[in-house]
Amino acid sequence: MNSTILLNNYRIIRELGKGGFGKTYLAESSNRKRCVIKEFAPSQENASEQATQLFRQEAERLKEVGTHPQIPEFYDFFEEGSRLFIVQEYIAGESLQQSLQKGQTFTEEEIDSLLKGILPLLRYLHGSGVIHRDIKPANIIRRQSDGALVLVDFGAAKRVSETVLAKTGTMIGSVGYASTEQMRGKTTFASDIYSLGMTCIHLLTGTSPMSIAADPMTGALQWRLELAGKPVREEFADVLDKMIDDVLGRRFQSADAALQALKEADPADITKKEESQLARDEEISALARQDEQTTLARFATPAAAACGVGTVIIMRPIVLNTSDVFDIPGFSKITSTAMNTSQWLFIGLFLISAVRAFTSRQPTNEHHES
Numbered sequence: 001m002n003s004t005i006l007l008n009n010y011r012i013i014r015e016l017g018k019g020g021f022g023k024t025y026l027a028e029s030s031n032r033k034r035c036v037i038k039e040f041a042p043s044q045e046n047a048s049e050q051a052t053q054l055f056r057q058e059a060e061r062l063k064e065v066g067t068h069p070q071i072p073e074f075y076d077f078f079e080e081g082s083r084l085f086i087v088q089e090y091i092a093g094e095s096l097q098q099s100l101q102k103g104q105t106f107t108e109e110e111i112d113s114l115l116k117g118i119l120p121l122l123r124y125l126h127g128s129g130v131i132h133r134d135i136k137p138a139n140i141i142r143r144q145s146d147g148a149l150v151l152v153d154f155g156a157a158k159r160v161s162e163t164v165l166a167k168t169g170t171m172i173g174s175v176g177y178a179s180t181e182q183m184r185g186k187t188t189f190a191s192d193i194y195s196l197g198m199t200c201i202h203l204l205t206g207t208s209p210m211s212i213a214a215d216p217m218t219g220a221l222q223w224r225l226e227l228a229g230k231p232v233r234e235e236f237a238d239v240l241d242k243m244i245d246d247v248l249g250r251r252f253q254s255a256d257a258a259l260q261a262l263k264e265a266d267p268a269d270i271t272k273k274e275e276s277q278l279a280r281d282e283e284i285s286a287l288a289r290q291d292e293q294t295t296l297a298r299f300a301t302p303a304a305a306a307c308g309v310g311t312v313i314i315m316r317p318i319v320l321n322t323s324d325v326f327d328i329p330g331f332s333k334i335t336s337t338a339m340n341t342s343q344w345l346f347i348g349l350f351l352i353s354a355v356r357a358f359t360s361r362q363p364t365n366e367h368h369e370s
Contacts, residue, residue, distance in 0.1 A: 007078055010037060010087065021051050022083075026090060035075055036091075040084040052084075054155055054172075059086050061157040065128055070121045070150050091150050096203060097138035105206040108232045111240075114140075114203070115262055117149045118196060123255040126189045129160045133187055135195035136177045137202060158187070176209035181248050190251045193258055197243025204232070204240075219246055235265035 004012045009030050016024045022039040029035055040055040062074035066088070076087035106114070118140070125132060133156040141150045156172050173182050179194035181187065198209045205212070205226035213222050221244060224237065239261045245251040252258040 006037065006080060006085065007076075010035070012037070021055070027087075029075075029087075034090040034092075036072070036088050038086040038088070040086075041082070055084055055086070058155040058157065061130055061154040061159075062086070062088060065125060065130055065154075068121065068124055070117075070148060071154075072150065072152055091141050091143055091152065093141045093144040093150070095138050096140045096142070096199070097136070099142075100137055100203065100206065103206075105230075106203040107230070108204070108236055111200045111204050112236065112262065112266075114149060115196070115200065115258070118151065119255045119259045119262070121149075121151055122189075122192055122196065123259075126192070126255060130157055131160065131187050131189060132157050132192050132195075133173050133178075133182065135192055135199055136174050137199055140199070160189075179248070180246055188248065188253075189255075190248055190253050193243050193252050193255065194245075197240055200240060201244065204230070233265070233267070239265050 006012070006027075010027045013026045013028055013034075016026050016036065018024070020042070022041045025037045025039065027035050027037045038055075038058075040052070042051065056077075059074070059077040062072070063077075065071055066074035072091055073089040074086075075089065076085075078085050078087075118135075122132075132151065132154065134153060135151070139151060139153045141152055142148070143150050172178075172185075172187075173195070177195045177198045179191045182191040182194075201212070201221070201223045202209055205223055205228075207223075207226045209221070212226055214220065215222055220241070223240075224232070239258070242250070242252055242261065243258060252261065
C-alpha cells in the first residue's frame with residue numbers, strides 16, 4: 001500500500017504492523033505532518049459487529065482524551081469503501097515491549113519513575129470516565145524527543161457508563177495483564193491499576209506474567225523469585241503487590257491511592273519520618289525528665305521542712321497525668337516510670353521525717369530533786 005493516497009490527503013510511507021482486523025501505517029498528511037493511520041479491514045466478511053464497534057469507539061475515545069501530552073492526538077476518522085480509518089499523532093520512540101525484546105530489564109528506580117509518569121495519566125483518564133483496558137509494555141512508548149511515556153492503542157478503551165461489550169469467543173484485554181474481573185467483563189478503574197502493576201513486574205523481572213508461578217495456597221504471584229538477586233526494597237514491593245492483588249477490594253481503587261502509597265514508600269520520605277519520630281522521642285524524653293525533676297521537688301519540699309531543713313523550696317504546681325495534656329503516644333509510660341522513682345524517694349524522705357518527729361517527742365529521763 002506504499003505511496004497510496006487516502007482521502008486525497010494522506011500518503012502511506014510504510015507499514016508499521018498488522019493484525020486480524022487490519023493494519024497500521026506510518027503516513028504523511030498533505031501539509032507534510034507525519035501521522036499514524038490505523039486501518040480496519042477484517043480479512044473475513046463476517047467480521048464481528050463488536051470488532052467494528054470497538055474500532056469506532058477508539059476514535060471516539062481519542063477525540064475525548066487525545067489532548068493530553070501523553071496520549072496521541074486525534075486527527076481524523078473516515079471511511080473509504082468498506083474500510084475504516086483512524087488518523088492520529090505519530091509518536092517517534094520505542095515501546096517498552098521493544099526494550100524487553102532487546103533483553104533490557106528495569107531497576108526499582110526506573111519502575112518508580114515509570115509509575116510516577118503513568119499514574120497521573122491514569123488519574124486524568126479515569127477522571128474523564130475512561131478506562132483503557134489494555135495497559136501492557138507494547139502500549140507504552142518512550143517518546144524520543146523528551147523521554148516522556150505515552151500510552152497508545154485505545155481500541156479497548158471504554159466509558160464507565162457504556163454497556164460492556166461481551167460476546168462469546170471475544171476477549172477485551174491481554175492475557176497476563178488483565179485482571180480477573182476484567183476477564184469476566186466487569187472492568188473498573190482498579191482494573192487499569194492491575195494491568196499497570198503487571199506491566200511493572202514484567203519490566204522489573206524480565207519474565208512475562210503468564211510465566212510467573214502463583215503461590216498454591218494464596219494464589220499470589222511469586223514474582224520476587226524472578227528477580228535473580230536484583231535489589232528491590234520491601235516497601236516498594238508491597239506497593240506492587242497491592243496493585244496486582246487479585247481480590248478487587250484489596251487492590252488500590254484509584255491512581256491517587258497508588259501514588260500516595262508510592263510516596264510513602266519513597267526512601268527520602270521514610271528517612272524524613274524516622275528523623276521526625278526521633279526528634280519527637282527526644283522531646284518526649286526531655287519533657288519526662290523535666291516533669292520528674294519538678295515532681296521530685298514538689299514532694300521533697302514538705303519532707304525537708306519536716307526534717308528541720310532550713311531551706312524552703314517553692315516550685316510551680318504541675319499536672320501529674322501529663323499524658324492527658326500532651327496526648328503523645330508512649331508519654332504515659334515514660335511519665336509512669338518517672339513517678340515510680342519519685343514515689344520511692346518521697347516515701348524515703350517521709351520515713352526519715354517521721355522517725356525524726358517521733359524521736360523529738362519522746363519524754364526525757366531527767367529527775368528533779370525537791
